[in-house]
Structures are given as C-alpha cells and as structure tokens.
Amino acid sequence: MLKLYHGANSVCSIKVRIVLEEKNMAWESHHIDLPKGEQFSEEFIALNPRSFVPVLIHDGFILRESSVICEYIDQLSDVNPLMPTSAEEQAKTRVWGVQCLEYHDSVNTLTFASYQRSMLLAKPKDELEKRWKSMPDQIRAKKVQDLVENGASSGYVPVAMQRMSRLAREINDELEHSDWLMGDSYSMADALVTAYFFRTECVGLAGLWESHYPRTTNWYNRIKERRSFDASIAPWLNEEEMAKIHAAGQETFLADDRFADYL
Numbered sequence: 205m206l207k208l209y210h211g212a213n214s215v216c217s218i219k220v221r222i223v224l225e226e227k228n229m230a231w232e233s234h235h236i237d238l239p240k241g242e243q244f245s246e247e248f249i250a251l252n253p254r255s256f257v258p259v260l261i262h263d264g265f266i267l268r269e270s271s272v273i274c275e276y277i278d279q280l281s282d283v284n285p286l287m288p289t290s291a292e293e294q295a296k297t298r299v300w301g302v303q304c305l306e307y308h309d310s311v312n313t314l315t316f317a318s319y320q321r322s323m324l325l326a327k328p329k330d331e332l333e334k335r336w337k338s339m340p341d342q343i344r345a346k347k348v349q350d351l352v353e354n355g356a357s358s359g360y361v362p363v364a365m366q367r368m369s370r371l372a373r374e375i376n377d378e379l380e381h382s383d384w385l386m387g388d389s390y391s392m393a394d395a396l397v398t399a400y401f402f403r404t405e406c407v408g409l410a411g412l413w414e415s416h417y418p419r420t421t422n423w424y425n426r427i428k429e430r431r432s433f434d435a436s437i438a439p440w441l442n443e444e445e446m447a448k449i450h451a452a453g454q455e456t457f458l459a460d461d462r463f464a465d466y467l
C-alpha cells in the first residue's frame with residue numbers, strides 16, 4: 205500500500221496526487237496541516253528531517269521529492285504509463301522535473317508574499333519567531349520572513365514573476381509543433397508542471413499566460429478538463445479558502461504597476 209504524507213493545498217502534494225489519479229492508484233492519506241505547522245512535529249521530522257511534504261512510503265521505503273515520487277509511482281503500474289520510452293524524451297522529462305525546483309520556489313514566493321503573508325501576520329509575534337526558529341532550513345526561513353515582512357516589495361517577488369512568465373513562454377514554444385510537452389499525448393512532463401500553473405492561477409496571476417501565450421493557455425485549459433485535475437484538487441480544497449487566496453493575490457499583485465507588463 206502507498207502512504208502519502210501530503211498537504212491539502214501544497215503544490216508539490218497536488219502534483220503527486222495528479223499522478224496518483226492519472227495512474228488510478230489506491231493510496232492511504234496522511235494529511236499534514238501545514239498552516240498549523242504539523243510539518244515541524246517530531247513525528248513528521250522523523251520521516252523527513254527537512255520538514256516538508258510530500259513524503260511517500262511504499263512498503264517501508266520512504267521517498268521524498270515530488271518529481272522523483274511521481275516517476276516512482278509511474279513505474280509501479282502499467283496503467284496509463286506517463287514516462288516516455290525513448291532515452292531522449294525521458295531525459296527531457298527529467299529536465300522538467302528538475303526545473304520544478306525553480307517553479308516551486310517561485311510560486312512559494314508568490315503565495316508567501318500574498319495569502320500566507322496575511323495569515324502569518326495575524327499570528328502573535330512570538331509565535332512567528334518560534335516558527336522561523338523551528339524551520340530546519342534557515343535560508344528558507346529568512347526568505348519566508350522577508351516575504352512576510354515586505355509582501356510585494358520583497359526583492360524575491362519580481363524574480364518569481366519573471367520566472368513564471370518564462371515558464372509560460374517556454375511551454376508556449378514547446379507547443380508549437382505538438383499538443384503536449386512531450387509529443388501528441390499527455391505525459392509525465394505535463395503532469396509535473398501542472399500544479400505550479402494551478403497555484404499561479406489561484407493567486408490571481410493567470411494573466412502571465414492568458415495575456416501573452418495562447419498555446420500555453422489552451423494547453424492548461426485542456427489539462428483542467430482531465431479527470432485527474434479535479435480529482436486531485438477538489439476533495440482537498442474548500443472554495444471559501446480559495447476565494448481568500450485569490451483575493452489576497454489580486455490585492456497584492458494586480459494593483460502594482462511594476463508587474464503590469466506581465467499581466
């Protein structure tokens with residue numbers, strides 16, 4: 205049995221749930237409440253000393269890193285194989301997987317500068333100090349702290365915006381001669397990057413592709429029509445929270461002239 209430790213609204217967790225749905229795989233859910241800080245509990249740190257989700261456990265084998273987990277899951281069953289078969293396409297797919305580290309960093313910036321910021325600013329100062337100190341990765345802690353203190357004025361925000369815009373453009377270029385990232389069928393590469401688009405859209409920034417890149421827009425719309433999209437998201441997210449995330453994103457970014465050309 206596959207056990208997945210995951211966060212309801214965590215992009216990397218959504219990414220793994222998309223692949224589980226595409227593969228029609230049964231799994232046992234272990235939900236980690238990230239806003240509550242359950243990722244810092246002793247119990248969870250024993251599973252992942254880096255204190256982040258997702259973590260997959262398969263017959264006692266503990267695996268971290270969402271892109272690697274996705275490829276591992278694909279190999280467990282012949283249903284709807286997502287990894288391409290040629291060495292070249294496998295390599296290209298893994299490049300998308302490695303680049304996800306950059307996309308994750310970017311959407312994490314956009315979320316912490318907006319919605320997460322408003323949530324965290326509502327907490328008492330000493331609780332926040334405790335949270336920063338309990339993060340095993342202090343570089344990550346410093347970044348989040350900067351975003352919470354400065355919001356859209358943080359130096360991390362324009363970098364994130366530029367990177368997500370570049371991703372939208374790169375996908376638009378890839379789709380010039382094919383329907384999907386790796387040819388004419390949906391594959392692992394499409395699955396790996398979807399959640400980063402979803403989060404960017406959630407924070408009100410779909411203009412990054414909708415205003416500039418029609419092939420990317422069409423590709424993402426086709427992804428949203430797949431059963432796996434709804435099945436991996438809807439049961440875990442509530443509409444009220446999504447509306448708050450969207451409103452916080454719009455309030456933070458759309459009124460800021462520095463980002464007007466992107467949107």
Ligand SMILES: N[C@@H](CCC(=O)N[C@@H](CS)C(=O)NCC(=O)O)C(=O)O
Binds near residue numbers: 217243255270
């Ligand atoms: N590179 C890792 C990143 C994992 C990661 O950062 N997960 C986030 C949620 S998407 C998390 O657990 N954050 C906890 C925190 O920020 O304290 C992966 O792709 O699995």
